Amino acid sequence: MTDCVFCRIASGEIPAKKAYEDEEFLAFHDINPQAPVHLLVIPRRHFNDVVQAVKEQPELVARLFAVVSKVAAAQGLLPEGFRTVCNTGPNGGQTVGHLHVHVLGGRFMGWPPG
Numbered sequence: 795m796t797d798c799v800f801c802r803i804a805s806g807e808i809p810a811k812k813a814y815e816d817e818e819f820l821a822f823h824d825i826n827p828q829a830p831v832h833l834l835v836i837p838r839r840h841f842n843d844v845v846q847a848v849k850e851q852p853e854l855v856a857r858l859f860a861v862v863s864k865v866a867a868a869q870g871l872l873p874e875g876f877r878t879v880c881n882t883g884p885n886g887g888q889t890v891g892h893l894h895v896h897v898l899g900g901r902f903m904g905w906p907p908g
């Protein structure tokens with residue numbers, strides 16, 4: 795998926811401010827942060843969204859959230875807490891068609907979202 799911006803970040807073709815990486819996942823700082831800490835955690839493998847990932851490789855989603863927890867702790871977001879967001883499709887506000895989990899923290903996160 796050479797036209798996918800997050801595939802290109804995963805391959806190193808596009809630079810990103812990385813916070814964590816392993817063979818399967820990558821976490822990097824959002825280019826347009828909405829909180830003092832705003833990271834995106836992605837699988838290197840391309841899935842359009844969480845629905846596709848759950849269908850094709852459900853166990854990967856559990857590992858993805860293990861990385862979310864690890865990254866949140868490493869960023870000092872515990873025990874105060876943080877917000878995870880996984881926008882899916884147009885009504886979910888998804889703008890990049892590669893599965894990603896937003897990790898937002900460092901301030902109180904209001905509810906409900908707009």
Ligand code: AMP
Pocket residue numbers: 799808810823824825826827834880881887888889890891
């Ligand atoms: P979503 O709207 O849920 O699909 O989120 C996509 C996120 O990716 C947005 O918060 C963007 O600011 C972020 N984003 C887009 N391009 C880049 C990039 N090259 N590096 C870091 N974050 C990006």
